[in-house]
Amino acid sequence: xxxxxxxxxxxxxxxxxxxxxxxxxxxxxxxxxxxxxxxxxxxxxxxxxxxxxxxxxxxxxxxxxxxxxxxxxxxxxxxxxxxxxxxxxxxxxxxxxxxxxxxxxxxx
Amino acid sequence: xxxxxxxxxxxxxxxxxxxxxxxxxxxxxxxxxxxxxxxxxxxxxxxxxxxxxxxxxxxxxxxxxxxxxxxxxxxxxxxxxxxxxxxxxxxxxxxxxxxxxxxxxxxx
DNA sequence: GCAACAGTTTGATGCTCGTCAAACAATCAG
DNA sequence: CTGATTGTTTGACGAGCATCAAACTGTTGC
Numbered sequence: 158x159x160x161x162x163x164x165x166x167x168x169x170x171x172x173x174x175x176x177x178x179x180x181x182x183x184x185x186x187x188x189x190x191x192x193x194x195x196x197x198x199x200x201x202x203x204x205x206x207x208x209x210x211x212x213x214x215x216x217x218x219x220x221x222x223x224x225x226x227x228x229x230x231x232x233x234x235x236x237x238x239x240x241x242x243x244x245x246x247x248x249x250x251x252x253x254x255x256x257x258x259x260x261x262x263x264x265x
Numbered sequence: 266x267x268x269x270x271x272x273x274x275x276x277x278x279x280x281x282x283x284x285x286x287x288x289x290x291x292x293x294x295x296x297x298x299x300x301x302x303x304x305x306x307x308x309x310x311x312x313x314x315x316x317x318x319x320x321x322x323x324x325x326x327x328x329x330x331x332x333x334x335x336x337x338x339x340x341x342x343x344x345x346x347x348x349x350x351x352x353x354x355x356x357x358x359x360x361x362x363x364x365x366x367x368x369x370x371x372x373x
Numbered sequence: 374g375c376a377a378c379a380g381t382t383t384g385a386t387g388c389t390c391g392t393c394a395a396a397c398a399a400t401c402a403g
Numbered sequence: 404c405t406g407a408t409t410g411t412t413t414g415a416c417g418a419g420c421a422t423c424a425a426a427c428t429g430t431t432g433c
Contacts, residue, residue, distance in 0.1 A: 165366070171408090173371050174295070174366070174370060175289070175290060175291065175292050175295050176290075178286050178287075178289045178290035178295075179286075179290030179291070180286075180290070181290070182284075182286035182287030182288070182289070182290040182301075183283065183287070184281060184283050185391085187282070187286075188387085200409085200410095201409075201410060201411095202383085202410090203354045204410065211391095211392080211393095212392070212393050212394075213409085213410070213411090214392085214393070214394080214395095214410085214411075214412080214413095215391070215392055215393070216410095217411055217412085218390095218392085218411095218412095219389075219391085221411085222390095233398055234411075235401075236398090236399060236400040236401065236409045236429080237408095237409065237410085238407065238409080238410065238411095241372050251365060251368075251369040251371070252365065252368065252369070253277045253364065253365035253367065253368065254362075254365040254369055255360055256361065257359060257360065257361035257362040257366075258282070258362065258376090260359075260360065260361065261282050261358070261359035261360070261362055262282060291420095291421085293421085308379080308380095309379075309381095310379080317419095319422080319423090320384095320422070320423050320424075321379085321380070321398085322380085322381075322382080322422085322423070322424080323421070323422055323423070324380095325380060325381055325382085325419075326381095326420095326422085327421085330420095343379090343380065343429090343430055343431075344379045344380075344428095344429065344431065345378095345379065345380085345399060345430090345432040346379075346380065348382095356411095368374090372385090374410090374433100375432100376431105376432090376433085377430100377431085377432080377433100378428105378429100378430075378431075379417100379430085379431100380426105380427105380428090380429090380431090381423105381426105381427080381428075381429100382425105382426085382427070382428090383414095383425090383426080383427090383428100384423105384424090384425090385422100385423090385424090386421105386422085387405085387420100387421095387422090388419100388420080388421080388422100389418105389419080389420070389421095390417100390418080390419075390420090391417095391418085391419095391422090392415100392416085392417090392418100393414105393415090393416090394413105394415090395412105395413090395414090396411105396412085396413080396414100397410105397411080397412070397413090398410090398411075398433090399408100399409085399410090399411100400407100400408080400409080400410105400429105401406105401407085401408075402405100402406085402407080402408095403404100403405085403407100403408085403411100
């Protein structure tokens with residue numbers, strides 16, 4: 158099923174660096190980035206992301222910030238949402254940035 | 266005069282990635298980063314930084330955020346402050362990050 | 374000493390943000 | 404249809420932030 162719906166997100170050319178940095182300048186969203194760094198799709202459940210201490214609506218809010226900044230993409234399939242990194246788009250727009258960020262981050 | 270006083274700043278090992286990203290996730294501070302990218306020392310005068318529209322106290326605030334995040338260093342000489350990038354420290358702590366950021370930024 | 378200069382600090386204001394709780398929407402299982 | 408599941412949206416609240424203005428500190432020059 159390659160043509161599922163996707164939640165609204167900016168075009169690659171419209172991804173703004175300052176907006177991306179603002180999105181990643183928060184500990185929770187950096188944690189999410191690390192989870193997504195494996196390239197796989199992830200559900201939104203807090204317990205699947207090491208965020209048991211946060212309310213699900215809070216996690217939803219952070220994922221919206223990441224998506225609207227252009228960092229992630231969200232595929233809608235039934236009652237599930239599958240979130241993944243827009244790695245190719247980010248590498249196109251900001252070459253080397255994602256690699257530097259992930260290399261700089263403690264792989265806990 | 267290599268031993269002028271410096272305003273307080275974190276040790277290289279204590280520079281935190283999320284704090285740096287938060288500091289750079291603001292349009293004014295990103296403008297400052299671009300000014301500092303030439304490696305030279307800069308005064309704090311808003312007019313020397315393309316920030317004529319901002320009050321000097323506002324600029325002072327932004328420079329404090331950058332310094333406390335570990336992005337810049339400030340040398341005190343008489344009644345002047347000379348601000349410059351901590352390029353070596355940042356490259357040590359987060360290899361490739363600064364290069365990616367500067368390459369991604371429109372050189373206006 | 375005195376005035377001009379460079380920049381910081383403090384206080385105030387309005388806006389944004391992170392968080393939770395409750396209500397809501399949509400889907401799946403029986 | 405009913406109830407459980409998955410996630411979003413809205414509203415509220417407190418904390419933090421960007422900004423300006425005014426007061427303040429330290430320095431240079433006359």
